[in-house]
Amino acid sequence: MGRIRQWWGQPDNFHWLSEYLGARQLLRFTRFMMGTIVAALGAAPLLMLWSPSGPHSPIGRAVAVLVAVCCAAMAAMWFTRWPTHQQSATFAVMSNGCIAASCLMEVNPETALLGSMAFAALAGYVAFFHSVRYLTLTLCTAAGTALFAAWEIAAAGDVAMAAAKLLVVTVGVLAVPFSGQVLVHLLSADALNANTDPLTGLRNRRGFHRGARELIAASTGDPPPCFTVVMVDLDGFKKVNDTQGHAIGDRILIAVGESLRRASPAGSVVARVGGEEFLVAETTPASEAQVTAERLRRAVAANPWGVTASLGVASVTLLSIDGDTTRRMVGHLVDSADAAMYEAKRAGGNRIRHSGAAVFRT
DSSP: OHHHHHHHTOOOOHHHHHHHHHHTTOHHHHHHHHHHHHHHHHHHHHHHTTSTTSOOSHHHHHHHHHHHHHHHHHHHHHHHOOOOHHHHHHHHHHHHHHHHHHHHTOSSHHHHHHHTTHHHHHHHHHHHHSOHHHHHHHHHHHHHHHHHHHHHHHHTTOHHHHHHHHHHHHHHHHHHHHHHHHHHHHHHHHHHHHTBOTTTSSBOHHHHHHHHHHHHHTOOOSSOOEEEEEEEEETTHHHHHHHHOHHHHHHHHHHHHHHHHHHSOTTOEEEEOSSSEEEEEEEEOGGGTTHHHHHHHHHHHTSTTOOOEEEEEEEEEEOSOOHHHHHHHHHHHHHHHHHHHHHHHHTTSSOEEEEEEEEEOO
16 A cells, blocks of 8 residues: 555656756657657548548537647647746646547447557656656546447447457557656666756755856857856754754755746756755846846745745856866856855845856867
């Protein structure tokens, strides 16, 4: 029973797995793979409109068109951007409805039972990126759809055929997600040990330095962009743990991490590098570098627990630099931002201090 509770309570995998794929330059490939799969599934009900075995009633044809439109919208999302967590969860729920509707509108129950195999691909995605609750929803929807089609086959007199096909569908739909969960467990162990903070799902210190170097390598522009590092340290956090307990403290850390993530533009590097210390790295035009810390300070201060943060900022204008210089530069900026953060803390907290700007070149 304890193992079942542990399995049911497994956290959502979306954020850390997205970071994992991003660190390995696989987000683009995954987006196009998902977009292609969804587009193909959306084309199937449209093609059935021209089949003698396809839906002929007005309701059935309307459902086919609606499913195709929904799939086209979801495919467009995948082709254009990596989804947010909420968009991904919505995609999982909508896909359940689209697959079930496509199967149930089939005139031939054998075709409907075969079509329910599409749940295997969806269940695989959900097993990788989302919690057991979403996987349970997918498997229950798949089971209900397959059982309905099998019941129709059995009602027509071929009970053996219904049982055989239902068995094949069940094995196919279950094998993918459970294999996926095993793989996710192995990947999570690697990611958590290497680059990811297990509590917040943000990068850890090692992941920050790696992501910062990749961000610098991808930064170009004329005039050269400004690379900014912000050290964020929560004010009086030890007192929060002592008075409210570590469980509340963990909830605050998770909420602050999510606030920093949301307040940072796409492509930024956000990390938890200590107990209550966070690092954020961004590339911006030099004229906008000074507003970065204030945006982050307000994001932290907006939390419902009344926790504030002291922030230290260090920035540099990026010119032509090599890999070794980049490594040293990131380390220097982190140290400078850390020193500036302590100045803000000594000044009373909930403040920002800047270490000044510099220029690094080869």
